Amino acid sequence: MQVAVVGAGVIGVCTAYFLAEAGHEVIVIERRNNVAEEASYGDSGILAPASIAPWAAPGMHKAFLSCLLKSESPLLFNRMLDPALWGWMRRWLKECDVNRYQLNRARMHRIAAYSDQIMRQLREQHQLDYEQAPGYLQLFRSERDLQLAQPAFDFLAAHGIAHEVLDASGARAIEPALNSHTALAGSLHLPADESGNCALFTRQIRQLAQKMGVEFHFASNVKSIRQSDQGVEIRLDARNFTVDQVVLASGADSAKLLAPLGLHLPTCAVKSYAATATLRNFESAPIAAVMDESYKVAITRMGKRIRVAGIAELGSRTTELRQAALNTLLKVASDWFPDACNYNTASFWSGSSLMLPDGAPLIGATPVRNVLVNIGHGSTGWAMAAGSGKVLADIVSDRSPDIDLEGLTPLRLD
């Protein structure tokens, strides 16, 4: 079958790889000049299936309101009067109920755990090195933050997922460079989780996909998609492609292609920020990845560099670098690893991920014939990419996926 994938982020590239592996003739259409140039570029690098959780969690509505009043906040707003944004927020607030949280988290965990398995297979099969490091530590500055995380600890215990709740000295035994002057009420260590470099991984999978015959068309902006007698017509500025099926893996901008097809999905583009700096002091740097849960900022070792990333900005559709967000990143990095780098030399970046109110992605067929989606992976898309690509390829190939797709396909929106 001829299949086109729109978007060459980590999701689109993994999808193309598995479609080619299943024997399809695959083209990837990407508006940028290379793979992993948007959300997949500035990714924090955390592969944490064990701790993957929806944003919509019990107690988050109170945390959300307090964020509105803080200058250094994990959450920022733009276009406050946009009715679509408030509609999305209303749906998100409903998902903060504890039962909805447990259900949504279990769905996300199902695809992320599967993805972890597929990624390890890929790594072994192709001897991939994408600056991976084992282990992941979540830091809680206050007792209140620890209490808010209790449903997450309960989830880990209920699902038998390896984890340790540690005090400050336990956390420092795992990451010895953590600054002892910064208040730390406790931490959660997830030994089976990992970190790495998402853009590097995506480039490696592109090479493998190309070797299997996948054609990449860069600098090619898809304007619209239409059904035709032959299948699907994909319209660009200068040329059109006609294929049997199309998979939209177009990330934050997917709504622009879906809405004209009558597909109005409850998605929201969430903008995040990243700062990357070269290490000057290896023993003062993290060994792997830590997440400051109070600020929702991740600090990840990527080879000889550190990436500090986080902040969720709702309603922004630009790549403008907001100073308040950059200040928060630098504050958190300096709080925990003050001597690891000269943060004044950091390079800054911002990009957006697509999120649904309940947090789980949408993988599979849409009500529009021959149009499939692999979208909505939110702030944990890399951790779900390999599994999402494999599942999507199984659906196109009429094969039964290895996991139950309950709650992970567009059917849950019916």
Ligand SMILES: Cc1cc2nc3c(=O)[nH]c(=O)nc-3n(C[C@H](O)[C@H](O)[C@H](O)COP(=O)(O)OP(=O)(O)OC[C@H]3O[C@@H](n4cnc5c(N)ncnc54)[C@H](O)[C@@H]3O)c2cc1C
């Ligand atoms: C700062 C930051 C940190 C993150 N940290 C983590 C993390 O630690 N762990 C984790 O698992 N996830 C993380 N995420 C989330 C993860 O990076 C995303 O979920 C993932 O990269 C999404 O991949 P994607 O391929 O769907 O999107 P993208 O990488 O954005 O790719 C979509 C592609 O589609 C192309 N496209 C869109 N419209 C068109 C069109 N009309 N025509 C042609 N091409 C088009 C775009 O150019 C783009 O290349 C982070 C995200 C951000 C922004």
